[in-house]
Amino acid sequence: MLIISIFYCYQTSYAQQGGNLNAEQKAKIKAQIVEDIEKLNLSDSQKQSYKDIAIKYAKQLRNLKNSNSGRFAKYRKFKSIIKAKNKEMKMVLSKPQYQIYLDTQEKRIEAMKSRR
Numbered sequence: 001m002l003i004i005s006i007f008y009c010y011q012t013s014y015a016q017q018g019g020n021l022n023a024e025q026k027a028k029i030k031a032q033i034v035e036d037i038e039k040l041n042l043s044d045s046q047k048q049s050y051k052d053i054a055i056k057y058a059k060q061l062r063n064l065k066n067s068n069s070g071r072f073a074k075y076r077k078f079k080s081i082i083k084a085k086n087k088e089m090k091m092v093l094s095k096p097q098y099q100i101y102l103d104t105q106e107k108r109i110e111a112m113k114s115r116r
Helices: 002-010 012-017 023-040 044-066 071-092 095-114
Strands: none
Touching: 023 044, 023 095, 044 071, 071 095
């Protein structure tokens, strides 16, 4: 359940690609995209890079979610995917933006954990 919840938390851009999400999920994810872009105050070039990175890792997380791996294996793979995503985001975002990104990420993870 945690992997599924975090999957939706991190992959806000995936809704724009369609995916297998219902209208409510797409609306929620799109709202997160808008919130992130506003919160991070991204430039036009940063917006595109941010979306590209998010989509790239959304696909990886979607494949992970649908895999038959065990819970622990999925968790380890999830952590490695997020680590790689954060590394790419760090190159796109300024230091203050990256810190806001990490803070937002942590708040979303905590919110998902509290709903379990």
